[in-house]
Amino acid sequence: MEPHVRSVNVGRPRGGIVPRGRETAIDKRPVASIDVRDPGPKKGGLGSGVVGDEVVARRHHGGSRQAVYAVAREELDWWGTELGRDLHDGQFGENLTTVGVDVDGAVLGERWRxxxxxxxxxxxxxxxATFAAWMGERAWVRRFAERGRTGAYLAVVEAGTVTAGDVVEVLGSPAHGITVPEAFRAFMGDVEQARRVLDAGALGDVDHADLERSLRRRTP
Structure with missing residues (x-):
């Protein structure tokens, strides 16, 4: 079977997940198809790159570099076994649940049709914290970070329609070879990995600047 999208998922704001009456759209549920487009910047943009999907906490989520979120079904299944519970497509708040796609082995800048x-x-x-509240598992942020397979945020280069069952075709990867988990370790405090990611120029401008600031705080 070819690598493909198993489900496409969207969420609407609702309460009852995070404290103090705040809303979140982390509860994503499958639909037949989605239209995707570049949502523009976090501040003043459209939020999600998926039409009909919502991003509530726009200070930290959404925008061009977090337009669409993909998670491998295989990773959901691994966590399902680890947690002893069934995890539905969209459980991690992802817009694309894939099968046969090495999402966590993907190289930053890699393009998918x-x-x-x-x-x-x-x-x-x-x-x-919202992810932790949604999952309801003890020490969830720490456990998820230690696993280090986070899924991947995707930018929309060309707008279009994605339907459950669509093939995922990898068109090419940059030569720098920086993978999603390596970038994650850089953001989580690995100084040498942060230097490597920055030297490679593998991030978008905003993320690059954020990582530079973080590295300056961690090093003399």
């Missing part, structure tokens, strides 16, 4: 859309691997997902 999916349906009529062209997507680019942009970076890792950083776990947050």
């Amino acid at each position: 999916v349906g009529s859309a062209l997507l680019e691997v942009a970076g890792p997902r950083i776990p947050c």
